Amino acid sequence: MIQSKLNLRVRYSETDQMGFVYHAHYAQYFEVGRVETLRKAGYSYKLLEEKGIYLPVHSLSIKYHRAAQYDDELTIITNMNQMPSNRIRFDYQVLRGEELLVEGDTTLIFMNSENRAARPPQWFLDHLKPFFKS
Amino acid sequence: MIQSKLNLRVRYSETDQMGFVYHAHYAQYFEVGRVETLRKAGYSYKLLEEKGIYLPVHSLSIKYHRAAQYDDELTIITNMNQMPSNRIRFDYQVLRGEELLVEGDTTLIFMNSENRAARPPQWFLDHLKPFFKS
Amino acid sequence: MIQSKLNLRVRYSETDQMGFVYHAHYAQYFEVGRVETLRKAGYSYKLLEEKGIYLPVHSLSIKYHRAAQYDDELTIITNMNQMPSNRIRFDYQVLRGEELLVEGDTTLIFMNSENRAARPPQWFLDHLKPFFKS
Amino acid sequence: MIQSKLNLRVRYSETDQMGFVYHAHYAQYFEVGRVETLRKAGYSYKLLEEKGIYLPVHSLSIKYHRAAQYDDELTIITNMNQMPSNRIRFDYQVLRGEELLVEGDTTLIFMNSENRAARPPQWFLDHLKPFFKS
Numbered sequence: 019m020i021q022s023k024l025n026l027r028v029r030y031s032e033t034d035q036m037g038f039v040y041h042a043h044y045a046q047y048f049e050v051g052r053v054e055t056l057r058k059a060g061y062s063y064k065l066l067e068e069k070g071i072y073l074p075v076h077s078l079s080i081k082y083h084r085a086a087q088y089d090d091e092l093t094i095i096t097n098m099n100q101m102p103s104n105r106i107r108f109d110y111q112v113l114r115g116e117e118l119l120v121e122g123d124t125t126l127i128f129m130n131s132e133n134r135a136a137r138p139p140q141w142f143l144d145h146l147k148p149f150f151k152s
Numbered sequence: 153m154i155q156s157k158l159n160l161r162v163r164y165s166e167t168d169q170m171g172f173v174y175h176a177h178y179a180q181y182f183e184v185g186r187v188e189t190l191r192k193a194g195y196s197y198k199l200l201e202e203k204g205i206y207l208p209v210h211s212l213s214i215k216y217h218r219a220a221q222y223d224d225e226l227t228i229i230t231n232m233n234q235m236p237s238n239r240i241r242f243d244y245q246v247l248r249g250e251e252l253l254v255e256g257d258t259t260l261i262f263m264n265s266e267n268r269a270a271r272p273p274q275w276f277l278d279h280l281k282p283f284f285k286s
Numbered sequence: 287m288i289q290s291k292l293n294l295r296v297r298y299s300e301t302d303q304m305g306f307v308y309h310a311h312y313a314q315y316f317e318v319g320r321v322e323t324l325r326k327a328g329y330s331y332k333l334l335e336e337k338g339i340y341l342p343v344h345s346l347s348i349k350y351h352r353a354a355q356y357d358d359e360l361t362i363i364t365n366m367n368q369m370p371s372n373r374i375r376f377d378y379q380v381l382r383g384e385e386l387l388v389e390g391d392t393t394l395i396f397m398n399s400e401n402r403a404a405r406p407p408q409w410f411l412d413h414l415k416p417f418f419k420s
Numbered sequence: 421m422i423q424s425k426l427n428l429r430v431r432y433s434e435t436d437q438m439g440f441v442y443h444a445h446y447a448q449y450f451e452v453g454r455v456e457t458l459r460k461a462g463y464s465y466k467l468l469e470e471k472g473i474y475l476p477v478h479s480l481s482i483k484y485h486r487a488a489q490y491d492d493e494l495t496i497i498t499n500m501n502q503m504p505s506n507r508i509r510f511d512y513q514v515l516r517g518e519e520l521l522v523e524g525d526t527t528l529i530f531m532n533s534e535n536r537a538a539r540p541p542q543w544f545l546d547h548l549k550p551f552f553k554s
Contacts, residue, residue: 029451029452030303031308031310031451033302034302035298035301035303037303038208038303041179041212042176042177042179042183042212042299043176045176045179046431049431049432050431053491062491063432064490072170074170074172074175074219075175076215077213077214077215077216078176078213078214079213079214080212080213081210081211082209082210082212085267089465133171163314163318164331165314165317167436168433168435168436168437169435169436169437169440169490170437171437174433176433180299184297187298197298198357222332222437223321223330223332303469304474304476305535306476309476310447310448310451310480311444313447317444335437342438342440342443342487344483345482345483346480346481346482346484347479347480347481347482348479350477350478350480353476401439
């Protein structure tokens, strides 16, 4: 398993008139989280795209328990629990201190530079294997 | 059941460097869709907030089948299939012409102006009932 | 001169916790306006990009007189007052009914597909000339 | 004068299909910058709002020299060069390493909780004065 933790502060632009973070913006926090997780595994997502590998989101699911507010400092915990197959799944938790605010997950597929579904490149899988040894 | 259909055109600001609509923005299209559905039922969401009723999103789920692109004209179909209880569920389809691009659903809860979970007001339920007669 | 007028409704996602449209989002409304202006002149911006012509923004200026609110129906008036040279300038007004809320302008430059500043293509200039005859 | 410097990394969601940061998002970076500047002066903007003081943007101006890209680490330098009167002006520079990408400025006005223009509170001015002693 690969895990990353990062902190970010809620921007004013991310609030809505209800006075909380607009619900869709957590998907952006998730994105920041999974990019950090890949970086921790030794691969920047930017490098993947430069090699012609894209990871579009195939499904997204979010549960909102409590709402984050402007200027809150949030912790984003991201887990890649399984070795990727044709898909990669990431699980996310958004916390404020010890308090769990939001949970979610995304499944991403591999796409090549002709915008077609593709198998993950072997060098990418080889690189990730050591993190998932039993 | 209450259904709304509306068209919107993808804005440049909604694309990302993959050349498609950034995946989180469909949650905004869904929001436009459910506001239109409430309006069709005779209630603007704006009016609800003015009466102290807020509808924060409690869960969100999206499946991405095909990607929308800049300047595409999309159709957002939103269904409220069940009479609301303490929650309201909306189901969404995003189409480009006849082609289904994205599906999703959201569950919303009722919140009062002190930011606490609340029961839906009776006048709101009374108003919706005729749409769900069997 | 070329002018376009279009209406759009403020989305919930575009508000911030002050209860108004977040100030940066007017730049997106401007973008919708200038795309409509080009379309009225017979060229979709999408087509320009497909021909390898990009129009990145070189400068942006906005004056905020009054704030738009959620669900407001706004009118975006966009003017191209001068024949483009190496740059294109657009001027914008955002109104709610008769009331002027926001004014602004952008200057865009021409860029080719290698991301370098370029001269506007002759066919593009030829196409626009009739709109600016004295 | 009060100055703040902060670093932030470009998010994928902030790019557009041109492959660069969407131009309007710099206004959000500016906002992060001025909040940090106020914090450095000893006032969180959040606290100001809790005291009923709002600072809506009255004018915004941006010049784009070079484009930032996904995953770039940017430095936002924000200057408050003058003691606020009825308005506060901030000047911004966005750099990638030593390279100046974008410059801009905003003027903000003071607004009270009834959404009316207001004079800045004396305690706020008293607090800032020491930073602008000649």
